[in-house]
Amino acid sequence: MNYMPGTASLIDDIDKKHLVLLRDGRTLIGFLRSIDQFANLVFHQTVERIHVGKKFGDIPRGIFIVRGENVVLLGEIDIDKLCDHILQQVSIEEILEEQRLQQQAKQKTEKAKVTALKDRGLSIPKADNLDEY
Amino acid sequence: MSDSEQQETETAVSQPQWPENGGQWSDEEGGAGMDECGLAEMAEEDEEIDIYNNETFGLDMDTGVGDTEGDPTSPLFQFEEKPPAPPALPSLSPSSPSFSPRARPQLRVQGPPCRRGRGQRGGQAMAQMFEDPAVVRTVEGRPSLQSLDSAIVDVGSVSYWDDLDPDAWMLSSYERTRHGSGSVLQDPAIVCVMDSHAPGRGPNYLDSHYPFSNSSGRRGGLRRSYSNRPFGQRCPSPINTMLPTSPIVSRRPFTTQQHYNQAGGFLSPSPLPCPSTPQPLTPKMMQLRFGANSPRPSPFYSPSSNRVQRFRFPGPVTQLHPQHRRLLSQRQPRSQRKPDSWDPYCNLMSAKEKEWIIRLQMIQLQSENPHLDDYYYQEYYRRMEAKLAEEELGMRGKREPPKLTTPYVTKMESYTPVVHIEGSLGQVAVSTCFSPRRAINAVAAHCPHEELKDIRQQRLDVLKKIEKLFMVLLEVEEGQRMKAQVLGEGEEKGLMEKTEIKVEYIYSQLQHPDLEAGEEFLPCLLVSKGKQLLARLLPFLSHDAALKVLSMVTSHLPVLMSRDSDESLPVLYPSLRIVIGGMTFSQLIGVLKDFTASLPDSSDSSMCLSLVCQSKFGLSLLYALLSQGERLLSSDVPLEPSIGDFETWTDTVFLVASQLSQSALVEPLLLPSNLLTLFCRYLDKRTVHQLKSNMESATGYLALPS
Numbered sequence: 001m002n003y004m005p006g007t008a009s010l011i012d013d014i015d016k017k018h019l020v021l022l023r024d025g026r027t028l029i030g031f032l033r034s035i036d037q038f039a040n041l042v043f044h045q046t047v048e049r050i051h052v053g054k055k056f057g058d059i060p061r062g063i064f065i066v067r068g069e070n071v072v073l074l075g076e077i078d079i080d081k082l083c084d085h086i087l088q089q090v091s092i093e094e095i096l097e098e099q100r101l102q103q104q105a106k107q108k109t110e111k112a113k114v115t116a117l118k119d120r121g122l123s124i125p126k127a128d129n130l131d132e133y
Numbered sequence: 134m135s136d137s138e139q140q141e142t143e144t145a146v147s148q149p150q151w152p153e154n155g156g157q158w159s160d161e162e163g164g165a166g167m168d169e170c171g172l173a174e175m176a177e178e179d180e181e182i183d184i185y186n187n188e189t190f191g192l193d194m195d196t197g198v199g200d201t202e203g204d205p206t207s208p209l210f211q212f213e214e215k216p217p218a219p220p221a222l223p224s225l226s227p228s229s230p231s232f233s234p235r236a237r238p239q240l241r242v243q244g245p246p247c248r249r250g251r252g253q254r255g256g257q258a259m260a261q262m263f264e265d266p267a268v269v270r271t272v273e274g275r276p277s278l279q280s281l282d283s284a285i286v287d288v289g290s291v292s293y294w295d296d297l298d299p300d301a302w303m304l305s306s307y308e309r310t311r312h313g314s315g316s317v318l319q320d321p322a323i324v325c326v327m328d329s330h331a332p333g334r335g336p337n338y339l340d341s342h343y344p345f346s347n348s349s350g351r352r353g354g355l356r357r358s359y360s361n362r363p364f365g366q367r368c369p370s371p372i373n374t375m376l377p378t379s380p381i382v383s384r385r386p387f388t389t390q391q392h393y394n395q396a397g398g399f400l401s402p403s404p405l406p407c408p409s410t411p412q413p414l415t416p417k418m419m420q421l422r423f424g425a426n427s428p429r430p431s432p433f434y435s436p437s438s439n440r441v442q443r444f445r446f447p448g449p450v451t452q453l454h455p456q457h458r459r460l461l462s463q464r465q466p467r468s469q470r471k472p473d474s475w476d477p478y479c480n481l482m483s484a485k486e487k488e489w490i491i492r493l494q495m496i497q498l499q500s501e502n503p504h505l506d507d508y509y510y511q512e513y514y515r516r517m518e519a520k521l522a523e524e525e526l527g528m529r530g531k532r533e534p535p536k537l538t539t540p541y542v543t544k545m546e547s548y549t550p551v552v553h554i555e556g557s558l559g560q561v562a563v564s565t566c567f568s569p570r571r572a573i574n575a576v577a578a579h580c581p582h583e584e585l586k587d588i589r590q591q592r593l594d595v596l597k598k599i600e601k602l603f604m605v606l607l608e609v610e611e612g613q614r615m616k617a618q619v620l621g622e623g624e625e626k627g628l629m630e631k632t633e634i635k636v637e638y639i640y641s642q643l644q645h646p647d648l649e650a651g652e653e654f655l656p657c658l659l660v661s662k663g664k665q666l667l668a669r670l671l672p673f674l675s676h677d678a679a680l681k682v683l684s685m686v687t688s689h690l691p692v693l694m695s696r697d698s699d700e701s702l703p704v705l706y707p708s709l710r711i712v713i714g715g716m717t718f719s720q721l722i723g724v725l726k727d728f729t730a731s732l733p734d735s736s737d738s739s740m741c742l743s744l745v746c747q748s749k750f751g752l753s754l755l756y757a758l759l760s761q762g763e764r765l766l767s768s769d770v771p772l773e774p775s776i777g778d779f780e781t782w783t784d785t786v787f788l789v790a791s792q793l794s795q796s797a798l799v800e801p802l803l804l805p806s807n808l809l810t811l812f813c814r815y816l817d818k819r820t821v822h823q824l825k826s827n828m829e830s831a832t833g834y835l836a837l838p839s
Contacts, residue, residue: 009494011487015479033481037493044478 010035010074017077018043023070027051029077030064039068050095052102055088057095182485454514456521504614595656599663602639606669609635613673636673643667654685658693661701671708679712680720687727687754694748702750706802709754713761718772718782721762725785728755742789746796753802759789760805767807786815794823798831 010032018032020041027050030043043064050057090098117123500506612632616625643666644653657663671679686693686709693702716724728742745751762782765772772778790812808828812821 009491011491014482014487015476031476031478033478034486035482035490037490042481044481 010039010041013074013076017079018074019049019077020066020074021072022066023072028061028064028066029058030061032074036068039071041066041068041071041074050099051087052095052098054086055090055095055098057090057092059092454511456514456518505611591656592660595660596662598642599657599660599666602642603662603666605635605639606666609639609673610669632673636670639666639670640674640678643670652685652689654682655689655692658686658689659696661699661704664701665704668705668708671705671712676712676715680716683709683712684724684727687724690727690751690754691744694744694751697748697750700749702748703753703802706750706753706757710757710803713757716761718762718765719775719778721758721765722774722778722781722785725758725762726781728758729785729788742792743796746792746798749799749802752799755789756801756803756805756808759786759811760807763805763807763811767810783815786811790816790820790824794820794827798827800831804828 013032014035016032017029019027019029020043021027026048028043028046028048030046032041033044034042041064043066046061046064048059048061050059114123498507504511609632612628612635616628643657643663645656654663654667658667667682671682674682686705713721728745742755745755809821809825812824816824
């Protein structure tokens, strides 16, 4: 129960299965076991899920401790509702391979873009380098 | 007795939770020692943690736990007299007759949770008092520091370590604080946070108890040090002592695990009603737990850490709006948890820890000025309260849902484009040097002559002035609110003075310097925000100043009414009504004259009254004035009228009555109940009846029958 209605608290989320998206883009799924005032999270039976297209693969990770500031969002997963009708689970190797291919393709297009811009005398700074600014 | 107990013990040791080869580890106790399990101690420990929390946070803690074990302190006190010669390990040994004055069995592992508790060594009588099956074991021990302050971890029998070197303690204590081995909750940083936060408002337990903790602490420290030593060796040098940690730090996993740390008991889920958290409890930790007051994680056994999170008010540490508090208390009985399926790892986070976090977060919410810092929360609950109060009072009446009235605003000025492109809708999109956009007049150029300024400029000026005055008004209102709180005598006076000055300032500033008397407030009043400002300022003004405002309003009523395009005049009504309520008869008459005066400019000498009937505000004001007059007349207060007052009054009443009965009336903001009484006195029945029907048709109310 929420001690302070109208506020958000992670207390009620403890011992429930969650999905957390980290700032570096990783998706972790696990049981939230412990929190603290900084929203540092302790996950149990964690699984890192990689999505490429309609496929996904799970990498078991064990116990994860996530520093609060690296969390983008966090949401509870309904255990009863296992809906993987659209998504197709594949093996870890396969998904890593797919991911690698995806990264490659992205890099190629990015490179092409940068070259095209350079030819026209423009340079767009990459947002991920800027971080907070 | 002991035999039977032993038997009882052994039979009770049915659950293979604790390593059976207990005899291996502890010399003093055979298997019997095992059932000196932490349970009862843990229960008591939890109890003491509760007490600590209670004292710190003022909680109304669950009494459920305490009840089952009775008074924790009395048995403790009783056993204190035990001769320390055989080092009375208050926690464990008492039941074991074979307890030898050997090394504190840090190596000893807690026996399986079992029913026990009778026959403490020498304390059997006492123990038998606790016939409650929930009491696993009653424990002797003296109310060491830990029992008083559960922040102090690993306290054992106090008397036991008295003979040890106090200096060594001091040294070791520092040493101890340095390693943060163990759970993250033991991290000194966190402890610091806890120190700074939790006891911040209360007595600083941790600090104050630190110097006293020697005897209590040593036991724990020694125990710990023993873990690295071979069995049975008693090292007199105190290495470590207690680490004052937060009340919730109840476990101290050690880095080195002894071989007997097997999965047997600790790591398997306890079949106790309360789910256990075996993982953090290594046997090493359990070594520490044989003290009477050793900390232990509450979820392991404690009935308090049940699935249903018992809700407790955070206590005086937090500032909850009373309405909020009520809400929460109402929710309490209703809250239920659906029974979850068994999760062996659940409740890793004890209830205490959860509460700690919540309290921490709530502490951060505290502030000196909640109305400023947390406006929306305060406002929300204030409105909820008001609504509930209203409902309780059973106020009925035509309660329409508040309507959204979009003001009718005419487009004032048309944009004069600098460049007009044929066929375009207005401004150019991008301003270039060949087709510039008209720049917004962000900074008003100061025009020395008032008359030369155009209307727009003047309006902007007025608006700017009003904005500045609004800021001052907000300060005044804030001061008013603060005055409601208890302030010191000097403070209050100072505050009053400051408020006075501010009010004066606003009042003077509202008056336009160049206009003649009687018209000073007009520019401000013509702006809707100015009306709001004045309405909020009126309660602070002196009676004379307020009267002046009122008279000004009434004298310029036609102008105001005609230029009130967005219907913001009614905002003045409540404040003016209060002013009217304090008027004397002569003042009233003076003001009423304005209503009956004819308009200076109109050709057909239509009266202000006719206009008034069409205006909500005007009509309400008129009603209020008449009502006040009636009230004054019918009361016993001496009126001290000036000459001609009564005649004017009577004339006014007649005039008003005739006007009202003829023209269609709009609905006033408030219909005073004594109006008809007034009219009845002066007019004949037919007129009164006509008047009544006219007024009623406008309002839909039934005017109070005379």
